[in-house]
Amino acid sequence: VMATPLQTDICIIGGGIAGLWLNARLRQRGYHTLLLEADSLGGGQTIRSQGIIHGGTKYALHGSLTQAAEAIAGMPLRWRACLEGDGELDLRGVQVLSQHHYLWSPGSLISKMAGFFASKALRGRVDAVSGEQLPEVFRDPAFRGKVYRLAELVLDVPSLLQRLAELAGDSLLGDRAERFDTPADGGPQRLICASGREIQAQRFVLSAGAGSEALLHSSGIHKPAMQRRPLQMVTVCAANLPPLYAHCLGASPKPRLTVTTHPLTNGEQCWYLGGELAEQGVTSDPQALIQRAASELAELLPWVNLQGARWDTLRIDRAEPAQSGLTRPDSAFVQQQDALLVCWPTKLALAPDLSDQVLDLLQRQALQPGQHPPLPELPHPPLAKPVWEH
Numbered sequence: 001v002m003a004t005p006l007q008t009d010i011c012i013i014g015g016g017i018a019g020l021w022l023n024a025r026l027r028q029r030g031y032h033t034l035l036l037e038a039d040s041l042g043g044g045q046t047i048r049s050q051g052i053i054h055g056g057t058k059y060a061l062h063g064s065l066t067q068a069a070e071a072i073a074g075m076p077l078r079w080r081a082c083l084e085g086d087g088e089l090d091l092r093g094v095q096v097l098s099q100h101h102y103l104w105s106p107g108s109l110i111s112k113m114a115g116f117f118a119s120k121a122l123r124g125r126v127d128a129v130s131g132e133q134l135p136e137v138f139r140d141p142a143f144r145g146k147v148y149r150l151a152e153l154v155l156d157v158p159s160l161l162q163r164l165a166e167l168a169g170d171s172l173l174g175d176r177a178e179r180f181d182t183p184a185d186g187g188p189q190r191l192i193c194a195s196g197r198e199i200q201a202q203r204f205v206l207s208a209g210a211g212s213e214a215l216l217h218s219s220g221i222h223k224p225a226m227q228r229r230p231l232q233m234v235t236v237c238a239a240n241l242p243p244l245y246a247h248c249l250g251a252s253p254k255p256r257l258t259v260t261t262h263p264l265t266n267g268e269q270c271w272y273l274g275g276e277l278a279e280q281g282v283t284s285d286p287q288a289l290i291q292r293a294a295s296e297l298a299e300l301l302p303w304v305n306l307q308g309a310r311w312d313t314l315r316i317d318r319a320e321p322a323q324s325g326l327t328r329p330d331s332a333f334v335q336q337q338d339a340l341l342v343c344w345p346t347k348l349a350l351a352p353d354l355s356d357q358v359l360d361l362l363q364r365q366a367l368q369p370g371q372h373p374p375l376p377e378l379p380h381p382p383l384a385k386p387v388w389e390h
């Protein structure tokens with residue numbers, strides 16, 4: 001005998017930042033939701049992110065502000081409002097690792113860049129700092145270079161996930177979505193799960209990150225297409241590593257290195273290294289990449305003692321809508337096909353933008369919360385564990 005399908009207004013598939021943020025906002029609006037997570041909450045890209053709430057300055061490194069940079073510029077303020085209990089979601093209690101992300105240039109900055117950073121367009125977004133305002137690591141007398149403070153912050157992603165899971169209440173379901181079943185008459189779709197459960201909803205939101213492609217394909221849906229941009233990140237853990245949250249400027253418009261610092265439960269700190277190092281190092285063998293990272297740090301921050309540090313690498317794909325030439329997508333992506341909305345935030349920072357877009361679509365379609373029988377007891381997905389602990 002087949003169990004009765006679970007019924008909800010909006011079924012969200014995937015509990016990364018995109019699904020969790022949207023779920024909290026939909027519940028606030030009075031919608032009944034179910035959020036399916038196959039593995040652990042945030043356990044895909046989200047827990048591996050650096051937690052930087054970008055304001056787009058990284059994209060301004062070409063020496064001009066593009067549309068892309070403008071679209072993302074409002075995000076840090078929205079997140080800060082949430083952290084203060086004054087925004088669209090109450091994120092009080094989420095740990096801020098650093099109130100600012102920084103940008104440093106190891107040598108003398110090409111004068112064109114220096115002029116641009118000092119320009120009116122970037123005032124309050126990129127500010128040169130010196131002396132006491134410098135992050136600790138740059139106060140060493142051996143440091144030669146310039147440091148800029150960005151209007152961006154860095155969050156502790158595990159505590160963010162924990163808070164969003166609280167806001168999800170009883171809407172979480174630990175199960176894997178396997179395929180959509182669309183009747184020939186085009187009526188409401190059903191979702192079939194790995195457990196055999198079936199879910200009926202007014203709308204399905206697919207926010208399964210890299211998992212969205214397989215789910216679409218197994219349902220016979222081939223658009224939108226997805227792309228993966230792979231990274232091999234480097235972690236270096238030691239006691240007494242100074243906190244560092246910064247992009248290092250290189251010769252190209254992309255950061256040469258992006259460093260964030262994460263506390264470990266054993267009291268050590270972990271530097272998590274991304275940027276060009278992780279993009280270019282994707283095909284390297286882990287030992288070779290670790291050597292490359294060590295020599296980068298020895299060249300850029302020679303006064304930091306890394307003796308006895310433990311090194312590792314971690315591979316992960318960024319999942320995004322396909323773009324020609326693998327260019328960088330620059331805003332959250334939402335595309336609707338009948339009852340199905342396919343989403344990729346493309347950045348942790350853009351989760352609020354993704355939710356805005358979905359809420360706008362639902363509002364334009366005048367989607368009303370419905371009446372649903374109470375849900376049975378459902379298995380809960382666990383929270384993802386920090387990757388630096390492994």
Ligand code: FAD
Nearest residue numbers: 014016017018038044045046050052177209211347348349
């Ligand atoms: P995910 O976090 O991948 O979540 C998708 C979830 O769906 C997973 O939990 C998965 O288990 C689940 N799932 C998959 N298939 C199914 C299925 N069939 N049924 C049920 N569940 C399923 N962005 C920033 O803004 N700032 C940063 O500092 C930053 N740093 C980054 C560093 C790295 C190394 C990487 C890889 C990305 C970084 N990003 C950053 C980008 C950011 O992490 C991602 O854009 C964002 O986390 C994507 O969120 P998501 O919810 O779409 O996907």
